[in-house]
Amino acid sequence: MNHDSFFVGWRGRSVSGFLIGVCILAFVLFGGLAxxxxxxxxDPGGGDFAGDKDLTGVVVAEPYPxxxxxxDATHPNGHAVLMSGGGKHGVEALAAALSGKRARATGAGxxxxxxxxxxxxxxxxxxxxxxxxxxxxxxTWRLTGEICDGKCVSGVMRPGDxxxxxxxxxxxxxxxxxxxxxxxxxxxxxGFLLMGDRNGHALPDSxxxxxxxxxxxxxxxxxxxxxxxxxxxVDAAVTP
Amino acid sequence: xxxxYVPIGWNTSKLVYDAVLLAAIVLYxxxxxxxxxxxxxxxxPLDDYSARMAAxxxxxxxxLTMILCIGPAARLDPRFLPLLYNRRHFGVMTCAVALTHxxxxxxxYFSYSPLDPFVALLSGNTSFGRAHGFPFEVFxxxxxxxxxxxxxxxxxxxxxxLTPPVWKALHMGLYAGYTSVVLHVAFGALQTSRxxxxxxxxxxxxxxxxxxxxxxxxRPDDPVVRPPWVVAGTVASIPEGRAIVVPVSxxxxxxxxxxxxxxxxxxxxxxxxxxxxxxxxxxxxxxxxPWHGFQYRLADGCxxxxxxEKLATFRLRLEGDTVLLNPTPNPPGTFVEPLPIVxxxxxxxxxxxxxxxxxxxxxxxxxxRGA
Numbered sequence: 001m002n003h004d005s006f007f008v009g010w011r012g013r014s015v016s017g018f019l020i021g022v023c024i025l026a027f028v029l030f031g032g033l034a035x036x037x038x039x040x041x042x043d044p045g046g047g048d049f050a051g052d053k054d055l056t057g058v059v060v061a062e063p064y065p066x067x068x069x070x071x072d073a074t075h076p077n078g079h080a081v082l083m084s085g086g087g088k089h090g091v092e093a094l095a096a097a098l099s100g101k102r103a104r105a106t107g108a109g110x111x112x113x114x115x116x117x118x119x120x121x122x123x124x125x126x127x128x129x130x131x132x133x134x135x136x137x138x139x140t141w142r143l144t145g146e147i148c149d150g151k152c153v154s155g156v157m158r159p160g161d162x163x164x165x166x167x168x169x170x171x172x173x174x175x176x177x178x179x180x181x182x183x184x185x186x187x188x189x190x191g192f193l194l195m196g197d198r199n200g201h202a203l204p205d206s207x208x209x210x211x212x213x214x215x216x217x218x219x220x221x222x223x224x225x226x227x228x229x230x231x232x233x234v235d236a237a238v239t240p
Numbered sequence: 241x242x243x244x245y246v247p248i249g250w251n252t253s254k255l256v257y258d259a260v261l262l263a264a265i266v267l268y269x270x271x272x273x274x275x276x277x278x279x280x281x282x283x284x285p286l287d288d289y290s291a292r293m294a295a296x297x298x299x300x301x302x303x304l305t306m307i308l309c310i311g312p313a314a315r316l317d318p319r320f321l322p323l324l325y326n327r328r329h330f331g332v333m334t335c336a337v338a339l340t341h342x343x344x345x346x347x348x349y350f351s352y353s354p355l356d357p358f359v360a361l362l363s364g365n366t367s368f369g370r371a372h373g374f375p376f377e378v379f380x381x382x383x384x385x386x387x388x389x390x391x392x393x394x395x396x397x398x399x400x401x402l403t404p405p406v407w408k409a410l411h412m413g414l415y416a417g418y419t420s421v422v423l424h425v426a427f428g429a430l431q432t433s434r435x436x437x438x439x440x441x442x443x444x445x446x447x448x449x450x451x452x453x454x455x456x457x458x459r460p461d462d463p464v465v466r467p468p469w470v471v472a473g474t475v476a477s478i479p480e481g482r483a484i485v486v487p488v489s490x491x492x493x494x495x496x497x498x499x500x501x502x503x504x505x506x507x508x509x510x511x512x513x514x515x516x517x518x519x520x521x522x523x524x525x526x527x528x529x530p531w532h533g534f535q536y537r538l539a540d541g542c543x544x545x546x547x548x549e550k551l552a553t554f555r556l557r558l559e560g561d562t563v564l565l566n567p568t569p570n571p572p573g574t575f576v577e578p579l580p581i582v583x584x585x586x587x588x589x590x591x592x593x594x595x596x597x598x599x600x601x602x603x604x605x606x607x608x609r610g611a
Contacts, residue, residue, distance in 0.1 A: 018319045023260055027267060030302070033441065034268040037298050038276025040435040044290070046283035087352025157348070158287045162432035167364030167377060168349035175353050209367045239372065 047112030047155020063196025064178035065095035068133040078225035090176015110154040117154040138221040145183035166212030193230040216240040257326040289348035296341035303334040305445040312456035328394040335391035376427035386417030472565040485518035502578035504538040505554035540575040
C-alpha cells in the first residue's frame with residue numbers, strides 16, 4: 001500500500017496539502033467569526049466613570065441611600081445622588097446613622113443619563129443647614145422595564161443589564177446596592193426610577209426572580225429632589 | 241508507544257499541531273478583543289472583563305464544536321486523521337480557554353460581595369422555576385466540570401488506570417458537556433443578544449456536529465454474522481495492507497488484515513484508547529492504529545517489545561475466495577498462524593508471512609504517552 005496516505009503521528013511526516021488547506025480555511029473562518037461575533041455586541045450604553053467626587057448634602061436612608069445636594073440653578077429642587085459602597089456592598093448602615101442629617105461623602109462618581117451614583121469612600125456628618133428634601137407624590141403608575149442594580153447599570157460594568165448580568169445584579173442588590181427600574185419609556189422625563197417596596201423600604205428578597213428581565217409592575221411614584229422613587233409590590237410583577 | 245509515562249511526550253506532529261491550535265486561539269482572541277471593537281456600533285465599548293468573557297466563551301464553544309467534528313470527519317475521510325491524532329491536546333487547550341472565560345465571570349460578576357465568590361455563583365440566580373431567566377450558569381458550571389475532568393484524565397496514566405473501556409465511556413461525557421454549553425449559551429447570551437448572528441452561528445455549529453455524526457454512522461457495514469464460523473467477506477474485499485471490519489453480534493467488531501499474502505484477525509479495538517484498528521493499516525509489518533499509531537504484531541496481537549499491550553486474536557479459514565471467521569476471541573496475545581491466501585495463478589503480493597513487527601521508531605519511546 002502507499003503508506004504516505006496513512007498518517008502515523010510519531011513518524012513526524014509533514015502534513016498534506018489537504019490539511020494545510022483545511023487549516024487555512026479554519027484560520028479564515030476563525031478570524032471571520034471573531035470579527036463578526038465581536039462586532040455584533042449589544043450597545044452597553046454610555047455609563048462611565050465621572051471622576052472622584054467630594055459632595056455635601058442631606059442623607060435619605062430609605063428605601064436606599066441617597067445624598068440630596070443643595071438646590072442650584074440647574075437643580076432647583078436639589079440633586080439626588082445614589083450611594084453605594086465598594087464592591088457589591090451598600091452603605092445602608094452608614095446612611096441610617098446619618099438619615100435626615102447633613103453629611104459629606106467622598107468617592108468615585110459614575111454617571112449614565114440621569115443616574116448619578118457615588119461609590120462611597122468616606123461619609124461623615126457635616127456642618128450646615130439641614131432641610132428636608134422636597135418630596136412630591138406623582139400618583140399611581142403601571143411601568144414596564146428591567147430591574148437592575150444601580151451601580152452596574154450606571155457604568156461600573158458595561159453591560160450592566162440583561163439576563164447575562166442577572167446573577168450579578170442579584171448579588172449587588174442583596175449586598176445593599178440600590179436597585180433601579182430602567183423603564184422602556186421615560187417617566188416624567190426620567191429613564192430610571194429608584195425602587196422600594198410599597199411602604200418605601202428596601203425590596204424583599206423575592207426581587208431576585210424579577211431582575212434582568214422585562215417586567216410590568218403597578219405602584220406609586222414619588223419624587224425626592226430630582227430622583228423618582230417607584231414603590232411597588234415586586235412579587236406582583238409580571239412578564240409583559 | 242512507550243513502556244513508561246512522562247508528563248507530555250512531544251514529537252514533530254504534536255508540536256506542529258499544538259502550534260497551529262495555539263495560533264488559531266490567539267488569532268480569535270486577538271481579533272475579538274482588538275480588531276472587532278473598531279466595528280462595533282456602541283456608545284461606549286464593553287468593559288474589559290465583559291469583553292474577555294464573550295471572547296473566551298465564544299472561542300471555547302467553537303473549539304468544542306471542532307473537537308466533536310474531528311471524529312466523524314476522520315471516519316468519513318481519512319485525510320482528517322492527523323487532526324484526530326493529538327485531539328487530547330485540543331481538549332486540554334479548550335479547557336484552558338473555557339476556564340479563562342469562567343474566571344473572568346467569577347472575578348467580575350461574583351467577587352467583591354459579602355459572599356464567597358463560589359457561594360455567590362451558586363446562589364446569585366435561583367429562578368429555577370422560570371424558563372426565561374433560568375440560571376444558565378449551572379449549565380456552564382456542569383460543562384466546565386466535564387471539561388476539567390476530561391482534561392485531568394486525558395493522560396495515558398488514567399487510561400491505563402481506568403482501563404480503555406471505562407476511560408472511553410468517561411470521555412464520551414464530552415457530548416453531555418457540549419449539550420450543556422449549548423444550553424448555557426441558549427439560556428444566557430442568546431436571551432440578551434439583540435443581534436441574531438450568535439444564534440445563527442450556534443445553530444450552524446450544532447447542525448454541523450449532528451450532520452457529521454449521522455453521516456459517519458450511516459457508512460455501510462458488512463452484514464452481522466453469528467458464531468461459530470461465519471462468513472466475514474471475500475479475500476478480494478480486503479485491500480493489501482488494510483482491513484475489513486466484521487461486526488459480531490453481541491461482541492466487539494473484528495478487524496481482518498491482509499498483509500503480504502496472509503490474513504490475520506484481531507479485535508477492532510486498540511488497547512490504547514479503543515481506537516478503530518480496522519481503519520488503520522499495516523505499517524512496517526505491524527497493525528497500526530489510525531488514532532495514535534499504536535502498533536501490534538499481526539500473528540499474536542502483541543505490541544513489539546518493550547511495549548506490553550495485547551489484543552485478542554481470532555481464527556480464520558478460507559473456503560475458496562470466502563473468508564470465514566470464528567468470532568470467539570482468543571486470550572489477548574494468543575499466537576495464530578497467519579492464514580495464507582491460496583491464489584490461482586501468480587500473485588505478486590503473496591510473499592509469505594511477516595513477524596518483523598519490532599521495527600518501531602526509537603523517537604516515539606515516550607511520544608505516544610503524552611497527555
